[in-house]
Amino acid sequence: MPPCSFKPEEYKGMSKEQMMEIRKQNCNPMTMKITYYKKPVFIHQGYMQWLWDVDGKRYLDLFAGVATVSVGHCHPKVTAVIQKQLKKLWHTTNIYIHPELHEYCDKLASYLPDPLKVIYLTNSGSEANELAMLMARLHTGNFDIITFRGSYHGGSQQTVGLTANSSYKFPIATSSGCIHTMCPDVFRGPWGGSYCRDSPVQTIRQCSCAQGACIANKHYIEQLEETFATSAPSQIAAFFGEPIQGMGGAVQYPKNYLKEAYKLVRQRGGICIADEVQTGFGRTGSHFWGFQGHDVIPDMVTMAKGIGNGFPVRAVVTTQEIAASFVKASHFNTFGGNPLACAVASSVLDTIREDSTQHNSLHVGTYLMTQMAELRDKYEIIGDVRGKGLQIGVEMVKDKGSREPLPPEAMSEILEDIKDMGVLIGKGGVYGQTFRIQPLMCITREDVDFFLAVFNKAISGYTDRK
Structure with a gap:
C-alpha cells in the first residue's frame, strides 16, 4: 500500500457490537440491507484519499462515498x-x-x-x-x-x-x-x-x-x-x-x-x-x-x-x-x-x-482505465471497462460470449476480497454486475498501481476457486 504520513486519532468510541445493535434497533432498517460486506467496515476517520477504521486499518477509498467526496476527505483548504x-x-x-x-x-x-x-x-x-x-x-x-x-x-x-x-x-x-x-x-x-x-x-x-x-x-x-x-x-x-x-x-x-x-x-x-x-x-x-x-x-x-x-x-x-x-x-x-x-x-x-483535480482526473483516470483494459483481456469474467476520467465502470460477466451478468454472490465475494486487501470500491448496474470505481479526484498513479494489483489478485483468486 502506498505510504501516508497522516496519523489518525486513536479510536476510543463505542464498540462495534454496540454500533451494530443500534444500527439494527434504531437506524433506518435499509442500512442493514445496504451494508456491502459480510464483515462490515467501521469507518473512524478520513484524510484525502484514505479512510481508517476503528481498529486503525487504512483503506484506499476509490468510491468516495458514492462519488461525493471530490477533492479529498477533510481536505485542509476546505476544512x-x-x-x-x-x-x-x-x-x-x-x-x-x-x-x-x-x-x-x-x-x-x-x-x-x-x-x-x-x-x-x-x-x-x-x-x-x-x-x-x-x-x-x-x-x-x-x-x-x-x-x-x-x-x-x-x-x-x-x-x-x-x-x-x-x-x-x-x-x-x-x-x-x-x-x-x-x-x-x-x-x-x-x-x-x-x-x-x-x-x-x-x-x-x-x-x-x-x-x-x-x-x-x-x-x-x-x-x-x-x-x-x-x-x-x-x-x-x-x-x-x-x-x-x-x-x-x-x-x-x-x-x-x-x-x-x-x-x-x-x-x-x-x-x-x-x-x-x-x-x-x-x-x-x-x-x-x-x-x-x-x-x-x-x-x-x-x-x-x-x-x-x-x-x-x-x-x-x-x-x-x-x-x-x-x-x-x-x-x-x-x-x-x-x-x-x-x-x-x-x-x-x-x-x-x-489542486488541478480535473487534470488529475483525466490523466490518472485514463491510466487506470487503460491498465484495467489489460486485465479485461486477461480474464474471461471481465466483460467491459468504460468511462471517462474518474467515472469508471467494470462490468463483470459469466463469459464474454454471452455477456450474461456475473451473479450477485460472485460480485460480493470479489468485493469482499478487495476490501480485505485495503481498497473500497462500489457496485451498480441493473443486475448489480458492474464494479463502480469513482475515486476521490486526488488519487495518484501510485494508488492506481496498488489497486490494480489488488484487483488482479481478487479476480485471480476468484477464478482459481471456480
Missing part, C-alpha cells in the same frame, strides 16, 4: 474555510442578503456556459431533480418526462418515477408521466461496436460501420423515436439524462446520441436536463461538466455530490427564461443558500482549480 465560517455565521434565511450566497452563485455561474446562469440551491440530489421536474412542467405546460432505462435520479416519490431500476422501486404509485426509453448501452444493449463511445477504452464488440457513421447510434435513436410514437403524447415536458450513468454502472452512449436526442426532445416542446450529480465538477476529466463531452448545452443542469465534497449542498441551474416561469407561486427552501454550505461549496470550486 479551514469551514472552521472560519463556523465562527462567523452558521445559518440565516435567504430572505436576508448575505455575501456567502451571492459570492457562491456568481462563482458557480462562471463555470457554466450561457444561458445557464440562474441558480437554485437545495439540500439533496433528489430534491434538485424533483425541483427540475416541477420547473420543466411549469415552463412547458406539458407533463411527460423521458428518461433512460437503468437510470437513477433519486429516492423521493417523484424522482423514483424517473428512476428505472427495480432495486429502487417500491410497490406504490410514484410520479406519473415518467416514460423510460431504451438505454443506448453499446456493451449490453442490442447494438454497439468498438468505436461508439467517448472513452479511452472501447468495447470488445466488433464494428462494421463506415467512417463517420454509427449504426448503433442510428438504431438507438430509432428506439427513442418509437418511444415518442408509442408511449408519449405529442408534446412533452423534458428529457432527463446523465452524461454517463452512475448507479446504472458507468454506462456510456454513442458519441452523437445526446445531440440527436436533444433535437428530437426540443421538437416536441420539451426541455433537456443534464443530471450532473455524479459527472460534474471535473470528474470526467476532459471537461468540467459531463454534458460538454457530448457537445450539447442543456436547458437545465442538476448537480449534487461533489459540489460540496460531502457537505449537504446541491443545485439546479437553468436559464432566465425558464426561471421566469417559476414565479407563479412561492418557492422557499430553508437551508438552500445556507451561509456555511455556500462557503464550503465555494471553497470546493477554488480547491478544484488550485
